Amino acid sequence: MLLGFKTELKINKHQRLLLAKHAGVARHAWNQGLALCQQVLSYNKANPNERIKFPTAIDLHKWLVASIKSRLPWYYEVSKCAPQFALKQLSDAFKSFFKKIHGFPNFKKKGIHDSFTLDGKIHVDHRKIKVPVIGWMKTYENLPKGLKPKTITVSRQADRWFISFRMEIEPTTTPKSVDFVGIDLGINHLAITSSGQVFDGAKSYKKYSKKLAHLQWLNRHKQLSSNNHRKAAIGVARIHRKIANLRTDTLHKITTQISKNHAVIGMEDLNVSGMMANGKLAASIADMGFYEFRRQMQYKTQLYGSKLVVLDRFYPSSKTCSRCGTKKQSLSLKERVFQCENCGFECDRDLNAAINLQQAARSVVSACGLGSADASRLKQEENESNC
Structure with a gap:
């Protein structure tokens, strides 16, 4: 059976900048593709007799290369997989919306659920992993031996970066008491x-609700887009991450x-x-x-x-x-x-x-x-x- 594996990355300043660029390009591609899809839906609603075919993931990527990527040079500073997978995920999100499984996709904001997906030549060696463009990245724990993932997803929580991928594990029957x-x-x-x-239960939110409320109160008095505002936002995100980690750890043990x-x-x-x-x-x-x-x-x-x-x-x-x-x-x-x-x-x-x-x-x-x-x-x- 397939299980997910997620671990924290041990990166330097240069790698941190590259990861932020990849996440930014993926976010930009998602937002541009979502804006185009909204225009198509609005046109089809206003002109029911002249309907335009809803774009697929391939159509969105061709449009991105021709209209967006050609005039934005910073798209070429990252891997081509980041915008490709972002548009593929957008297409899957619309399929889920049309099937009434999930709601309408939303625009992404900087610093909130930053992530991107890569594929290609990925190598795993003890406590480091090699991905395209970024190169070798160290981890804090040992990675599974003999693992050759086809795709990896890098995400950010507060000021830390994590890498995740799927791996195949054989089920083991344990003795039952x-x-x-x-x-x-x-x-x-x-x-x-x-x-x-x-x-x-951990009741982690109940333990840290007062501290979280105090940090949020301090954050609302900071000037938007200032360094102090960014520092305060990271502090709030750290508390949220700690609350989620305590809850998840307790649930896994039980x-x-x-x-x-x-x-x-x-x-x-x-x-x-x-x-x-x-x-x-x-x-x-x-x-x-x-x-x-x-x-x-x-x-x-x-x-x-x-x-x-x-x-x-x-x-x-x-x-x-x-x-x-x-x-x-x-x-x-x-x-x-x-x-x-x-x-x-x-x-x-x-x-x-x-x-x-x-x-x-x-x-x-x-x-x-x-x-x-x-x-x-x-x-x-x-x-x-x-x-």
Whole structure:
């Protein structure tokens, strides 16, 4: 399976300038191509009988070479791949927009999500990588041996540059200590398993929100485009990067531990965007990273030989009694203890939901079956227990 690898670059001032130039050219090509596409869409809307064919990535590149690149000499100071891939990504963005997968593409601003993609002769050697035009660049950690990536992406976060590429890894099945487990995600605790194990989130935004607000307040009093304004903006970006790194590190540790030690994992398909509509809980939900937790679980279960069972988002895991199966009519967020009116069962509401998710995952596996040898063993044990 293909996985992404990302590491920080250890570069000098000359290389930092070259990387900034590549990112600037890619950003300029994207914005020029987006402006042309907007003109085509406006013309087709105003003249429905004389429609112009929407430009593809090849059409955009031919137009860029003829109209833009010929009169801007600084385009030739960087690799030709930077504007090419920028226009290809713009074409893919419009395809996603027409299919109603994503929204309309936006113009890019300097210093916000700066990145570019290169291909060609790329060589990897221990702690350095060679890319076209820029040459050899050092890294802070060892790169995978025998790796020959076809394309690489260089991006900037605050004042640091990172390189990323895809590599192929063989999945490895790890020994499982637990067959079935259910996971319920929450705000007080990031994840609670059906076995009673509690995983706390990083809550990095909550820790650094005051410091971030203070730096943003200082930044708004600086004169735009001044050196002090740039320094203050870098300080704000560093805090954002630290918050994101702490959250991502915590999520990676939790998802790796769960994926390695559990064979079948049951989770609920949460409507994160709908939950974010609650203004009182939006910051806490975003600070936990529910979507990133689900994304990491999807590929790590494949990597470590586990199975992820995603249940319907309308499954009443919190309202259903895990002992007798009685469903309550309503359950407010203030009620942190589940009390069954039928059998008198009392339990923490998150633990009760995790147990219900475990039972639902067991039922799905028993009904559908699994393809791997380990899953067949689990199904056989399930049948023996039912008998």
